[in-house]
Amino acid sequence: MTKELICITCPNSCRISAELGENGTVSVSGNLCPRGEIFASNELTCPKRSLTTTVRTVFGDMPVLPVRTAGEIPKEMIMDAMAVLSGLVIRERVKCGDVVVRSILDTGCDVIATLDL
Amino acid sequence: MSVAKKQRKLRKIFGGAMELRPEKGRMHLVGEAKSWDDAVQAGLICAKKGSDIHVVSDVTVKGLEIPPMRVPELRDNALEGLRPDVMIIGAGVTGCAIARELSRLKLNVLLTDKEYDVATHASSRNDGMVHPGIDILPGLLKKKLNTRGNRMYTRLCRELNVPFDRCGQYLCFRQKSVLPLLYLTKPYWLLSGAGSTEVLTKKALKKRETDVSDEAACALYFKSAGSVCPYGLTVALAENAVENGVRLSLDTAVLNMAVEKGEIRSVNTNRGTVYPGLVINAAGVFAEDVAKMAQDRFFSIHPRRGTNAILDKKARRHIVSIYSLMGTQSKSAHTKGGGVVGTVDGNVLVGPDAVETPEKENFATDAESILKTFEKQRHAAPWLTQGDIITYFTGIRAATYEEDFIVEKGRAVRNIIHAAGIQSPGLTAAPAVGEMVAGMVRDYFPKAEKNPSFDPNRKPIVRMAELSFEERAKYIEQNPDYGEIVCRCEEISRGEIIDALRRPVPCSTVDGVKRRCRPGMGRCQGGFCSPLVVKIISETLGIPESEVRKGSEGSRLLMGEKGAHK
Amino acid sequence: MKNYDVTVIGGGPGGLAAAISADNAGASTLLIEREARLGGVLKQCIHDGFGVIRFGEKLSGCEYATRLIRELETTGAELMLSTFVSKAEKQRDGYLLTLTSRGGMERVFTKALVLATGCRERTAKQVAIHGTRPAGVFTAGTAQAFLNVRGQMPGKRCVILGSGDIGLIMARRLTLEGARVLGVYEAKPDPSGLMRNISQCLWDFDIPLHLSKTVTTVHGDERVEAVTVAEVDEKMRPIAGTEEYIPCDTLILSVGLIPENELAESLGVPLDKKTKGPFCDQSYMTLVDGVFSCGNTLHVSDLADYVSESGDAAGRRAASYARRERSLLPVNISRDFSYVVPQYLDPEADLSETVFFFRTAAERKKTKLRILLDGVEIKQKQYNGLRPPEMERIPFDLSGAGLTKDSKLELLMEEVRS
Known part of the structure; x- marks a missing residue:
């Protein structure tokens, strides 16, 4: 079965046709660069996304701190990750890039601050 | 037209659907109309312009349910057992002008309004024109009050520190041939109270209003016309009244009254029962409802909607004062004509139109009103483009069928004064209505002394952007909040917003702040500053951001902290 | 009075880049930002997708801003935060700026001016939405500021009008935070945002996209209670009979951005009706000598990377600006x-x-x-x-x-x- 995808790796937004072969191989066309191939093959086997959101802080000047996953996590875990992060309150000043959650949901992927608090 | 003739006319047009019953002191219209427009038309047929025998209409419309007056959900006892000398119902420009006049006397005055702020209905929903009174028939009460009110404006606005521009108004004509006739009308205008005029040739007009339409062949200039910020004036009147001892109670709706032997004994509100000596009905579109509660209903109000568009300040360069072109009036019989107004705040207002409506509080706008208004006004101002619109609003005029103001003591009830049917030019007339009502109040309280501490002057919120470099620097030195710009479009500082929250008339809402010092009035319409304004309101008043409202009690802007819903 | 070679107005992705490059080119440089923090709109852009071109990495808007701010810190450019330019006046050899801040009033003189004031959002009334004026109508950027900077939910059942990128990003953002996005409506027959945002913001969350449909009317006296949507014809006019009443508590608008050029206009800078930004030459100098423009002030860009690129160039050229006749x-x-x-x-x-x-x-x-x-x-x-x-x-x-x-x-x- 061929799947029509839009590559989200970069703003080029390549329209990719991807097909999952019987032996698990993925054939891809329409991508302008190799990153599209990786995206498409992930999309057919285990779609992944990065998550960007905010977590609450105790500081009045910045009641929420923007954070993101340092890499991508499985797409189906996004809402669970949101649940973890909405329970979190940052009580210390952190810097952009500091880890606020280590390996969220054991994905091996850290959650990092994306702004100086 | 005799009553019999009117009855025949009604039968001829509407069959037997509606019937006119002359009763003692009123013309009672009953029946069921096919449409609201029919009901209004029937009322107008039965009315005699300016008559003090009013049409009272109980006509219903098939399938039309008129929504009841909106009442705040708040219930408390804040006013329970109060015995003010005078209770004013309605804090629009009329009610506030009356309150301020009464504060000159040593009287205990309670001013109430069902809304969260003063000036939320017609008083903030008009074009701010101070009329010369050109198109009002002599002999009408509103003519007299308009003339008197107009003359009072210069001093009133000086005392209250409200920007007022006596910019004059151009009535333009298409035919060059009327030019000599215009000279002949000059004594009439002087005599009728509209004041002094100037006749202008096309060339002279173009010199003063460069961008006026070429359709204008000549013009009559009325020097007495002016422009004021209508809600700014109303807030100022209320503040000055409060500073001089009037008690203002907002979110206070009159629910019913106890009337015995032609006298109001008590007034029941959602905030307790009040026992006033005298009631003043300044309830705008609800004046009939208040009169009914007081068992003194001798007139009817038929609401008439008008929509105005506000243009970006960039459009202000096209216009110096106010103008309109004769002969481009809309087909609707009751429009004031509308026009293009350069406002004191530096914007341009276009409108209004006039459409009959059964709904007294439906302020929704529609595309058609804007389209028609622009179509019409473009004859006078070809530079108008809808692309300059930053926002638009609808107001509802409280018209009686006789189309005149009613300022008089109760007919069946001793202790009420009605200031009703006050539609355009109600803003112009307001100071005179205040004076007239205060005169009547003196009849009830002949022994009332002057209020020795009355101060007619009011300190305004200082607008930093209008000050000189040095003056501004001085303010900032005293209070750094004046140096922190919150609203970039109108250049409003944090200090001015905090000032607005701490005025004699309480204000705690985003719209209330906006009406007092203009953050969010500019071209971005609060896109940038509303999160900041919400934060300042929250910090200054000590309420969570999520409880800050746009306006009325159900209008919270936000829905709680993120994550809190889980 | 302080005197600078280059003054940059606005500390977003364009202005930061301009200030850095002007300083690097050896000019004495001042950067003026009206907010308390640098970054401009990037402060509220917590989503990623920034910097792929400039830094070769997928960063969030906040990180992208942080990188530029760190870079600025290594330069000698002077910085004025929470400072508003109240007036700009042309003088013989440059420009006189009147500045307002908590510290008081101040005047500075600059030889060249780089305008990096960004853009504002078109509002409901500017796209002729009618009906009532209740709480709950937000432009997407305002909703984003409430949610991402203040941590406050702007609504729970939302309709989004306009498929511009901010609208799409907000559809995902609100959904992640537990709000329900009932649909994104777009008057044009094609989506306005980048395809990758249609994919990752709408498709990923099963949010429907309705093309050739617009919101005509807002209902509700105090808070939004519903909106009416209707199909539009090829001239974008609503088609009678296609109206649909959609109960919701929030309407979010992503219906276009307008470059902020009020300061430019006060200096007599002619604007292009199409871009709504100044006409300029390859050095990003406007038609008024010594006044440069960059980023979204010049024309609305899809990518912050492009905004910064024009900032780089404008700053560099402003640094070497010398008055001469241009043909x-x-x-x-x-x-x-x-x-x-x-x-x-x-x-x-x-x-x-x-x-x-x-x-x-x-x-x-x-x-x-x-x-x-x-x-x-x-x-x-x-x-x-x-x-x-x-x-x-x-x-x-x-x-x-x-x-x-x-x-x-x-x-x-x-x-x-x-």
Whole structure:
């Protein structure tokens, strides 16, 4: 079965046709660069996304701190990750890039601050 | 037209659907109309312009349910057992002008309004024109009050520190041939109270209003016309009244009254029962409802909607004062004509139109009103483009069928004064209505002394952007909040917003702040500053951001902290 | 009174880049930002997708801003935060700025000015939405500020009008935070945002996208209770009889951005009706000598990376600005273009790093873009497709092309038949 995808790796937004072969191989066309191939093959086997959101802080000047996953996590875990992060309150000043959650949901992927608090 | 003739006319047009019953002191219209427009038309047929025998209409419309007056959900006892000398119902420009006049006397005055702020209905929903009174028939009460009110404006606005521009108004004509006739009308205008005029040739007009339409062949200039910020004036009147001892109670709706032997004994509100000596009905579109509660209903109000568009300040360069072109009036019989107004705040207002409506509080706008208004006004101002619109609003005029103001003591009830049917030019007339009502109040309280501490002057919120470099620097030195710009479009500082929250008339809402010092009035319409304004309101008043409202009690802007819903 | 070679107004992705490059080029530089923190709108752009071009990495908007801020900190550029430019006046050899801040009033003089004031959002009334005026109508950027900066939910059952990128990003953001996004409505027949945002913001969360439909009316006296949506015809007029009443508590608008050029206009800078930004030459100098413009002030860009790129150039050129007469050469475009920036070339100035940004007027399949000088093709580029929402960029060394003030430069599009 061929799947029509839009590559989200970069703003080029390549329209990719991807097909999952019987032996698990993925054939891809329409991508302008190799990153599209990786995206498409992930999309057919285990779609992944990065998550960007905010977590609450105790500081009045910045009641929420923007954070993101340092890499991508499985797409189906996004809402669970949101649940973890909405329970979190940052009580210390952190810097952009500091880890606020280590390996969220054991994905091996850290959650990092994306702004100086 | 005799009553019999009117009855025949009604039968001829509407069959037997509606019937006119002359009763003692009123013309009672009953029946069921096919449409609201029919009901209004029937009322107008039965009315005699300016008559003090009013049409009272109980006509219903098939399938039309008129929504009841909106009442705040708040219930408390804040006013329970109060015995003010005078209770004013309605804090629009009329009610506030009356309150301020009464504060000159040593009287205990309670001013109430069902809304969260003063000036939320017609008083903030008009074009701010101070009329010369050109198109009002002599002999009408509103003519007299308009003339008197107009003359009072210069001093009133000086005392209250409200920007007022006596910019004059151009009535333009298409035919060059009327030019000599215009000279002949000059004594009439002087005599009728509209004041002094100037006749202008096309060339002279173009010199003063460069961008006026070429359709204008000549013009009559009325020097007495002016422009004021209508809600700014109303807030100022209320503040000055409060500073001089009037008690203002907002979110206070009159629910019913106890009337015995032609006298109001008590007034029941959602905030307790009040026992006033005298009631003043300044309830705008609800004046009939208040009169009914007081068992003194001798007139009817038929609401008439008008929509105005506000243009970006960039459009202000096209216009110096106010103008309109004769002969481009809309087909609707009751429009004031509308026009293009350069406002004191530096914007341009276009409108209004006039459409009959059964709904007294439906302020929704529609595309058609804007389209028609622009179509019409473009004859006078070809530079108008809808692309300059930053926002638009609808107001509802409280018209009686006789189309005149009613300022008089109760007919069946001793202790009420009605200031009703006050539609355009109600803003112009307001100071005179205040004076007239205060005169009547003196009849009830002949022994009332002057209020020795009355101060007619009011300190305004200082607008930093209008000050000189040095003056501004001085303010900032005293209070750094004046140096922190919150609203970039109108250049409003944090200090001015905090000032607005701490005025004699309480204000705690985003719209209330906006009406007092203009953050969010500019071209971005609060896109940038509303999160900041919400934060300042929250910090200054000590309420969570999520409880800050746009306006009325159900209008919270936000829905709680993120994550809190889980 | 302080005196600078270059003053940059606005500390977003354009202004930061301009201040850095002006300082690097040796100019005494001042950066003025009206908010308490640098970053401009990037502060509220917590989502990623920034910096792929500039930094070769997928960053969030906040991180992208942080990188630029760190870089600025290594320069000698002076910084004024929470400072508002109340007035800008042209003087003989430069510009006099009147500044307002908590510290008081101040005047500074600058030889060159870089305007990096960004853009504002079009509002409900500016797209002729009627009905009542209750709480709960937000522009997408305002909703984003409430949610991402203040941590406050703007609504729980939302309808989004406009498929611009901010609208799409907000659809995902609200959904992640537990709100229900009932649908994204777009009056045009095609989506306005980048395809990857349609994919990752809408498709990922099963949020429906309704094309050729718009919101006509808002209902509710105090808080939004519903909106009416209707199909539109090819002239964007609602079609009677297609109305649909959608109960909701919030309407979010992503219906376009307008470059903020009030300060530019006060200096008499002529604006291009198409871009709503100043006309400029390849150095990003406007038609008023010494006044430069960059980023979204100049024309609304899809990518912060492009905004910073024009900031780099504007800052650098402003640093070397010296007054002289310019004779500008117009860049002619065919009707197939929506616009091109720069609209003029200055043959006397450096042409080696000329960059043309353009948008197509209509969606196109395979297209060849040709640049003609005096009727002779000097460059061409082929595109697999062009969409109005997507800005295209052509860097082009024009220094050897022999441009004079009497040359004729044209940009054309041609269909490519396969």
